[in-house]
Amino acid sequence: MGLLTILKKNKLKEKEIRLLMLGLDNAGKTTILKKINGEDISTISPTLGFNIKTMELDGYKLNIWDVGGQKSIRSYWRNYFEQTDGLIWVIDSADRKDRFELCKKELLSLLKEERIAGASLLIFANKQDLPSALSKDQIQEFLELDTIESCHWNIQSCSAYTGENLVKGMKWITNDIRSRIFLLD
Amino acid sequence: MISQAEAGPRKVRVAKKLVVKDKSPVSSTKNLSSKFQNMSIEDNSDKITPEYVSKLKAPTSGFLCPLTKNKYIQFKGFKIRDVDSGEIFYNVSDPTDPEPFDTFMKGVDDSYRTLHYEFSKNYLKGKHIGTTVEFATCPEAIPNFRMIERHYFKDKLIKSFDFSFGFCIPNSRNTWENVYEVPKISSSLYKEMLQNPEQTCSDSFYFINDKLFMHNKAYFTFK
Numbered sequence: 436m437g438l439l440t441i442l443k444k445n446k447l448k449e450k451e452i453r454l455l456m457l458g459l460d461n462a463g464k465t466t467i468l469k470k471i472n473g474e475d476i477s478t479i480s481p482t483l484g485f486n487i488k489t490m491e492l493d494g495y496k497l498n499i500w501d502v503g504g505q506k507s508i509r510s511y512w513r514n515y516f517e518q519t520d521g522l523i524w525v526i527d528s529a530d531r532k533d534r535f536e537l538c539k540k541e542l543l544s545l546l547k548e549e550r551i552a553g554a555s556l557l558i559f560a561n562k563q564d565l566p567s568a569l570s571k572d573q574i575q576e577f578l579e580l581d582t583i584e585s586c587h588w589n590i591q592s593c594s595a596y597t598g599e600n601l602v603k604g605m606k607w608i609t610n611d612i613r614s615r616i617f618l619l620d
Numbered sequence: 621m622i623s624q625a626e627a628g629p630r631k632v633r634v635a636k637k638l639v640v641k642d643k644s645p646v647s648s649t650k651n652l653s654s655k656f657q658n659m660s661i662e663d664n665s666d667k668i669t670p671e672y673v674s675k676l677k678a679p680t681s682g683f684l685c686p687l688t689k690n691k692y693i694q695f696k697g698f699k700i701r702d703v704d705s706g707e708i709f710y711n712v713s714d715p716t717d718p719e720p721f722d723t724f725m726k727g728v729d730d731s732y733r734t735l736h737y738e739f740s741k742n743y744l745k746g747k748h749i750g751t752t753v754e755f756a757t758c759p760e761a762i763p764n765f766r767m768i769e770r771h772y773f774k775d776k777l778i779k780s781f782d783f784s785f786g787f788c789i790p791n792s793r794n795t796w797e798n799v800y801e802v803p804k805i806s807s808s809l810y811k812e813m814l815q816n817p818e819q820t821c822s823d824s825f826y827f828i829n830d831k832l833f834m835h836n837k838a839y840f841t842f843k
């Protein structure tokens with residue numbers, strides 16, 4: 436615990452929060468990132484690497500990392516775990532059944548990772564504008580989120596197209612991180 | 621490259637499909653790390669550290685490393701926008717695949733890394749500016765990529781950025797948007813910057829494992 440406290444304290448001094456946004460390809464990660472930044476979301480190509488946004492928020496520097504979710508890239512995710520304060524897991528709520536299974540498997544294996552185990556977890560049940568989208572309650576049950584004990588988590592239904600609940604989710608995760616960092620102090 | 625895209629005709633290359641090869645990230649990072657450790661001290665640029673450039677108080681008189689040292693990164697796009705108003709001050713992007721990394725620096729001169737920008741004067745009045753860079757990376761994983769940028773007006777430091785990208789996936793294409801609050805400038809400084817083209821300038825230094833491999837300069841004019 437000692438080392439962790441020191442690390443967190445240094446972070447507080449630097450006033451920097453690092454969020455890692457992951458999820459299967461096509462979930463809407465890049466669209467969400469652009470939408471919260473007021474950018475055009477009509478032309479988004481698949482992410483073959485990362486997209487990072489650095490911004491200032493209430494005196495904090497917020498770095499959001501959106502790393503590509505294609506199968507060939509997923510093995511590189513672990514290179515981005517270090518120093519992560521919050522994990523945003525994005526789901527295409529209207530995805531196929533087999534992709535939901537895969538999504539659950541990938542999320543569960545992430546949560547076993549020591550380096551992100553303590554991070555706050557926000558789940559965005561995205562694409563709620565689509566009629567076939569599963570509700571956030573259905574997703575919460577399918578992913579068995581209630582069994583998660585290793586970290587603080589929260590699920591938000593959202594749509595990157597309409598912008599619904601994006602800010603709400605971001606507020607939850609940044610507040611949760613900040614209160615955790617302050618608690619350690 | 622960006623400077624050429626802006627200037628007009630550029631070498632046209634056939635676009636190949638960008639494929640992300642399924643390489644073991646660990647081994648390829650090791651390869652590049654050891655390459656950097658074994659790099660012979662044949663030019664002074666090996667002694668240029670992040671700490672050194674972070675202390676610079678004025679633009680450098682020349683470039684601190686040879687052009688040919690960059691075999692790792694090719695810039696593919698650059699955009700500057702006013703986040704509040706949506707105004708776009710600058711936007712170039714090159715969707716084609718990168719050229720071969722071992723040879724793309726052959727035969728180019730310093731004009732390749734000396735950029736001249738002309739922006740609307742609104743740029744100086746913006747509250748939040750977002751600058752986006754897009755870059756393609758070499759076939760090897762890059763272990764620890766870091767950028768330090770120093771901006772000056774008339775040899776006086778006005779702002780600086782230090783950002784660690786960290787790990788870059790082999791053959792990847794990446795973007796970074798930095799949204800920052802523009803320091804409020806006095807109306808006299810505003811006038812001065814308008815009246816003195818190219819006196820606002822920047823040095824950008826790029827490191828892998830704290831070793832300098834690229835140095836670019838930019839000069840700004842406001843209209």
Ligand SMILES: Nc1nc2c(ncn2[C@@H]2O[C@H](COP(=O)(O)OP(=O)(O)O)[C@@H](O)[C@H]2O)c(=O)[nH]1
Pocket residue numbers: 458459460461462463464465466467479480481482504525561562563564565593594595596597
């Ligand atoms: N209907 C709908 N489509 C979305 C939404 N968010 C993203 N998309 C679309 O889903 C596709 C994948 O989005 P992208 O952001 O590239 O996903 P990523 O691979 O997770 O980064 C794109 O065609 C987006 O336009 C949403 O909220 N609703």
Ligand SMILES: [Mg+2]
Pocket residue numbers: 464465466480481482501502503504
């Ligand atoms: Mg993406």
